Amino acid sequence: MKKMTNKRILLLSTGGTIASVASEEGLIPGKSGAELLHTLGGLPYEIEVKDILSLDSSNIQPEEWAFIAEQIYKLRRGFDGIVVSHGTDTMAYTASMLTFMLQGIDLPVVLTGSQVPMQAILSDAPDNLRVAFAAAATCKPGIYIAFNRQIMRGCRCVKIRTTGFDAFKSINVDPVAMVTSDGIDIKHKDFEYVPSEHAICTLNTKVETHVAMIKLFPGFDPAVLSAMVDSGVKGIVIEAYGLGGMNYMRRNMVKAIGEIIQRGVPVVACSQCLYERTDLTKYEVGRAAMLEGAISGRDMTSESAVTKLMWALGQGMDLEDVRAFFNKDIAGEVTITD
Numbered sequence: 001m002k003k004m005t006n007k008r009i010l011l012l013s014t015g016g017t018i019a020s021v022a023s024e025e026g027l028i029p030g031k032s033g034a035e036l037l038h039t040l041g042g043l044p045y046e047i048e049v050k051d052i053l054s055l056d057s058s059n060i061q062p063e064e065w066a067f068i069a070e071q072i073y074k075l076r077r078g079f080d081g082i083v084v085s086h087g088t089d090t091m092a093y094t095a096s097m098l099t100f101m102l103q104g105i106d107l108p109v110v111l112t113g114s115q116v117p118m119q120a121i122l123s124d125a126p127d128n129l130r131v132a133f134a135a136a137a138t139c140k141p142g143i144y145i146a147f148n149r150q151i152m153r154g155c156r157c158v159k160i161r162t163t164g165f166d167a168f169k170s171i172n173v174d175p176v177a178m179v180t181s182d183g184i185d186i187k188h189k190d191f192e193y194v195p196s197e198h199a200i201c202t203l204n205t206k207v208e209t210h211v212a213m214i215k216l217f218p219g220f221d222p223a224v225l226s227a228m229v230d231s232g233v234k235g236i237v238i239e240a241y242g243l244g245g246m247n248y249m250r251r252n253m254v255k256a257i258g259e260i261i262q263r264g265v266p267v268v269a270c271s272q273c274l275y276e277r278t279d280l281t282k283y284e285v286g287r288a289a290m291l292e293g294a295i296s297g298r299d300m301t302s303e304s305a306v307t308k309l310m311w312a313l314g315q316g317m318d319l320e321d322v323r324a325f326f327n328k329d330i331a332g333e334v335t336i337t338d
């Protein structure tokens, strides 16, 4: 049969449930990228496969982010797009970090995985992988996640389900594209955020790993923050309440963050709410934190905020540089309205 397209796509496999097999210890990655493709049957692309890791994504950490970014950067020449098969548990973090490590990416890089191993008869893997290939062949340059018939900007994604097939949501922006009965239906408005084909792709994998992310809860002891800084933490993301509020009564979070900011450690205030944005100007409890120097995470996901902070600190940025960096949209991860 005649091929529908001669697009050249590279599959980089890293493990995850999609590649997992049963073992006495539980599911572990065991299938190669070639085996995944074989199960899928034919696809109308010229595909090359490289197995670069074989890990449950719970084991994917900054060292693996750097390695995946290097592989993409090094191998991308001559391909129209790249698919990265990856576990779902940390896929949103990897996609967010790749956005910062590979700024100006000059081809579509599409992460995908599944909730059920490829070899299971009713697995979601074949569909997800097919959509990822179609996205890698069709979409503009950028870092994406393809899952459950949606193609989403990677740095806006959050994993919202442990087992359901609708495992990822694009937060605060629509998915870039959906699969409909007409094929890939691209939402052009969101496409404007994606870097142009003429952008110069840079690889920069330096990150600061001594950062912390804390979910605030009533009764949290603010002394923990300074103890963290004493032990070498260089930046903190706080998932604060609602629009970004923090308590100052009895246990004074506001004072505690002021003290660590005075020590040169940036504090980014995100929200525990999944949707919409932080606004530190609205309530006294947010304004107090802002006056102490907290940086607003605006409408970023926590995944994007913590990876952006790690990357910024990895570049040697100081407190004011980090603040300025968070006031900029690097690759569609945040909406700047002022």
Ligand SMILES: NC(=O)C[C@H](N)C(=O)O
Binding pocket: 015, 016, 017, 018, 055, 056, 057, 058, 086, 087, 088, 089, 090, 113, 114, 115, 116
């Ligand atoms: N569905 C999955 O891929 C979960 C798996 N634990 C992983 O993240 O590698």
